[in-house]
Each structure stands twice: as structure tokens, then as C-alpha cells.
Amino acid sequence: MKIKYELLKEDKNTKARYGLLHTNYGTYETPMFMPVGTQATVKTLSPEELKEIGSAVILSNTYHLWLRPGEDIVNQAGGLHKFMNYDGPILTDSGGYQVFSLVKNKKDITEEGVKFKSHLDGSNLLLTPELSIQIQNKLDSDIAMSFDECPPASASYEYIENSLKRTLRWAKRGKDVHNNKNQSLFGIIQGGPHEELRKYSAIETVKLDFDGYSIGGVANDGESKEDMYKAIDYSIPYIPLDKPRYLMGVGEPIDIIEGVIRGVDMFDCVLPTRIARHGNAFTRYGKINIKNSKFSRDFSPIEEDCDCYACKNYTKAYIRHLIVANETFGQRLLSIHNIRFLVRLTEELRMAIKEDKVLDYKEEFLSKYRGKNDSLK
Numbered sequence: 319m320k321i322k323y324e325l326l327k328e329d330k331n332t333k334a335r336y337g338l339l340h341t342n343y344g345t346y347e348t349p350m351f352m353p354v355g356t357q358a359t360v361k362t363l364s365p366e367e368l369k370e371i372g373s374a375v376i377l378s379n380t381y382h383l384w385l386r387p388g389e390d391i392v393n394q395a396g397g398l399h400k401f402m403n404y405d406g407p408i409l410t411d412s413g414g415y416q417v418f419s420l421v422k423n424k425k426d427i428t429e430e431g432v433k434f435k436s437h438l439d440g441s442n443l444l445l446t447p448e449l450s451i452q453i454q455n456k457l458d459s460d461i462a463m464s465f466d467e468c469p470p471a472s473a474s475y476e477y478i479e480n481s482l483k484r485t486l487r488w489a490k491r492g493k494d495v496h497n498n499k500n501q502s503l504f505g506i507i508q509g510g511p512h513e514e515l516r517k518y519s520a521i522e523t524v525k526l527d528f529d530g531y532s533i534g535g536v537a538n539d540g541e542s543k544e545d546m547y548k549a550i551d552y553s554i555p556y557i558p559l560d561k562p563r564y565l566m567g568v569g570e571p572i573d574i575i576e577g578v579i580r581g582v583d584m585f586d587c588v589l590p591t592r593i594a595r596h597g598n599a600f601t602r603y604g605k606i607n608i609k610n611s612k613f614s615r616d617f618s619p620i621e622e623d624c625d626c627y628a629c630k631n632y633t634k635a636y637i638r639h640l641i642v643a644n645e646t647f648g649q650r651l652l653s654i655h656n657i658r659f660l661v662r663l664t665e666e667l668r669m670a671i672k673e674d675k676v677l678d679y680k681e682e683f684l685s686k687y688r689g690k691n692d693s694l695k
Contacts, residue, residue: 320529321460321502323348323562323583329676333554333581336671339374339562341407342500343458346374348562348583349667350455351574351660352409353590357382358392358402360484360657361591362650365404370627371654374406375461377586380453381413381445385438389456397458400532409586410459412450412506414466415567427467429484447488448495455498461530462496463488466506468534471541477510482508482519489526502529504564507553510535516552533582537567546573548553550580556591571600571663571687575680584662592654597641597651600659602686608652613638626658627651627658 321338327333337348353360353368356379360368368376378398384391395401398408417432426433431446447465454462466485468499468640469478489505496503505528514642523531533553536546550565557563562584565577569587577585588674597609599620606613619629620637628637640648670679 319500321562323560325559327672329671330674332342332577332579332676334667334671334676335581335583336668337562337583339407339583341375343405343407343460344374347408347665347668349574349578349664349671350374350584351569351656351657351664352377352584352586354586354588355402355404356588357386358398360470360653361595362646362653363591363657365402365406366612367627367654368566368657369406371658372665373657374649375409375584376404376406377409377411378402378457378459379416380410380450380457380463381416383410383457384445384453384547389453393415393458399458399610409458409461410454410457410463411566412454412463412465413445414450414463415468417445418468426529429487432466432467446494449548451496451503455496455501458498459501461502461504462498463532464492464503464528466508466534468508468538469510471510471538471545473510475510475515478510478512479515480656482515486519486522486526488548489523489528493526493528504528504530504562506532506566507557508535509549509552511541513548513550513552516549517556520556521561522551524558528561530564531557532564532566534566536565537587543573547580550577550582554581569660571660571667572684574660574663575667575683578664578671579676579680583594585660587660590660591653594652594656597638597648597652599652600656602683604687608638608648610638612667620655621659623659624655624658626655626664628655638679 324338327336339346352375354377392401397481420434450465469481505523507520509519536549563582564584565582569589613634616634670676
């Protein structure tokens with residue numbers, strides 16, 4: 319079946335909303351954080367661990383799975399769910415973000431699609447909006463994403479305008495070939511930090527009648543938080559109330575809170591596992607670098623009140639030892655904690671929405687989070 323969004327409660331002081339996302343694999347509460355499993359796995363973690371953490375939707379990447387092992391192999395295995403043994407909902411991105419990062423010349427971006435070289439073997443490839451959707455159809459994810467261009471934050475107004483109009487044409491082409499009846503298809507709103515372009519993109523994307531809508535172009539290098547928040551504010555008013563709203567690539571705790579306040583339902587980011595691999599952890603008092611020597615004799619958990627497996631069973635001193643010794647188990651423990659931290663953050667935001675206390679929650683969170691923040695290395 320197609321996913322369905324059910325709005326249950328709006329915070330009376332903000333645009334934050336509490337709802338239910340009905341999927342082929344159960345019903346889940348929103349707002350939610352979605353861990354990223356680029357190559358059909360969330361790095362170092364098992365599906366069972368993700369379920370214990372409280373994950374619902376997880377992401378996989380169309381580009382990477384197209385190149386390796388190939389969509390036909392995944393399809394023969396019975397689709398992504400069976401291939402990776404995850405019995406929860408899966409979202410596949412279009413591959414566009416990865417592809418555009420590999421483009422060396424803007425002339426390689428044409429109406430047909432995008433020409434680029436494989437990061438694996440350097441072979442010449444062409445990804446079109448039709449092919450992106452056809453790959454996702456075979457991967458059989460619950461949610462597929464339209465193929466779009468994500469312009470850099472430094473792009474000119476004229477470039478962003480031309481890019482989003484081409485993205486709209488690509489969105490229609492992708493929708494025309496989408497033929498998986500059990501898979502939902504999301505459209506992506508672009509437009510940079512420009513109000514009139516965001517409005518235009520949102521209105522025209524909604525006209526195409528997608529199953530959900532994403533706000534793209536907000537996690538680019540060089541983009542300010544102010545521009546990110548503007549992009550959300552300029553896009554949200556034109557997205558139907560009965561469709562899920564997804565902010566792509568955002569995983570900083572403060573940004574999740576600000577996104578929820580502005581009416582976003584779904585978030586994803588590689589951040590929790592990426593920083594874990596470098597020995598960093600989220601805490602209520604900011605991020606900490608567990609490699610710091612002050613933790614060598616710290617026999618307390620990463621966070622005293624955290625209910626994750628890592629915090630219930632291991633100390634900072636032990637995890638620091640593992641990270642310094644380059645033991646994978648340390649990365650696993652930090653990944654478990656970091657994902658649980660963001661999942662729990664959205665759980666608490668859902669409760670705050672129910673009680674009309676989202677602004678109070680933000681104030682309380684920031685009073686602690688800004689109080690102490692070890693530098694990341």
C-alpha cells in the first residue's frame with residue numbers, strides 16, 4: 319500500500335505537529351528521525367539493534383546500490399527488505415546528491431540527466447530521472463524519491479531558478495514511469511534561500527500530486543542555519559496538511575528541534591554514525607570527543623539518563639579504550655548511543671507537542687546543550 323499520513327495534534331504555539339505514518343510495515347509516530355543505511359546497512363549495526371533503538375524508517379541509497387550489488391540482484395532477493403532482513407519501512411533516496419557531487423563540469427548536467435564517472439572504477443555513467451525511479455522500483459523500498467538537482471549554497475539566483483525548473487520537469491518524468499503500486503513517491507522542493515523560488519517550487523511540485531514532500535537543498539556545505547530555516551519557512555505553507563513533510567539530510571539536534579517547530583515530520587542524516595566512527599557522541603550538554611584523555615578514568619556512562627544499550631552497560635573509560643585501540647565495538651557502541659539520542663529527541667518532541675510545550679522544550683534543551691560542548695576532532 320501507499321504510505322498515509324494522519325495528523326493528530328498541532329502544538330498551539332508553533333507549527334509543530336504530531337501524527338502517524340501508516341506504512342506497509344506498521345504505523346509509526348512522527349516527528350521521527352531516520353537512520354541512514356547507505357549500502358543497505360546502517361554502518362556497524364544490525365536490524366535487530368535498530369529496532370531496539372526505536373528506529374522506524376531507515377534510508378538506503380539508490381546510487382550506491384545501483385553500482386553495487388545492482389538493483390537486479392536486490393530484486394531477485396525479494397527486494398531490499400528481504401535482502402537486508404529489515405522488516406520496517408525503508409526510504410531510498412534518488413542518488414542525485416551523490417551523483418552531483420561527482421560531476422566535474424556543469425555541462426554534464428543536461429535535460430536528459432547527469433553524466434559522471436563511477437567512484438568505484440571511473441566508468442562513464444548516465445543517471446536520468448526515469449532510470450532513478452526504475453532502480454527504486456526494483457529495490458522495492460516503501461518510499462522512493464524523485465530525481466533532483468541539489469545546487470550548492472553558493473549558486474546564483476539564476477542558476478537555482480533554472481535548476482529547480484528542470485527538477486520539476488524531471489519530477490514529472492519520474493512520476494510518469496513509477497509503477498510500483500506498493501511504493502510511495504515523494505517530490506522534492508528546491509529553491510535555495512529565496513522565498514519566491516521556494517514558493518514556486520512548492521506550489522508546482524504539489525500540483526504533481528506526490529505521496530509526500532521533501533524540502534531539499536538545506537544540508538549543503540557553506541549554507542548558514544539562517545538560510546536553512548528560511549528554506550523550511552518558505553516551503554512548509556504550501557505542503558498539504560495530510561501529506562508527510564521530510565527535511566533531507568538534517569541531523570544536528572538543534573536543527574531537528576527548529577525543523578519540528580516549523581512543521582517538519584521526518585529527518586535523516588549520516589551524522590550520528592559518522593561522528594561515532596571518529597569517537598564523538600551526542601549528549602545533553604553538547605557533543606563530546608570520547609578520545610579526550612579526561613575520559614580515560616571516567617567510569618560513568620556516556621549519559622546518566624540514557625536508556626540505550628551502550629549507556630546501560632558500558633563506561634566512557636571502556637568506550638574510550640576501544641576507540642583509541644581502533645576496535646570496531648567502540649564505534650558500534652557510540653553509533654547505538656548517537657542514533658538513540660536523536661530517536662529519543664523526537665520521542666520527547668512528540669510528547670511536547672501533545673502538551674503544547676514545544677517552545678518550553680526548546681528553551682530547556684538549549685539551556686543545557688549550549689552549556690558545555692567539547693570540540694570535535
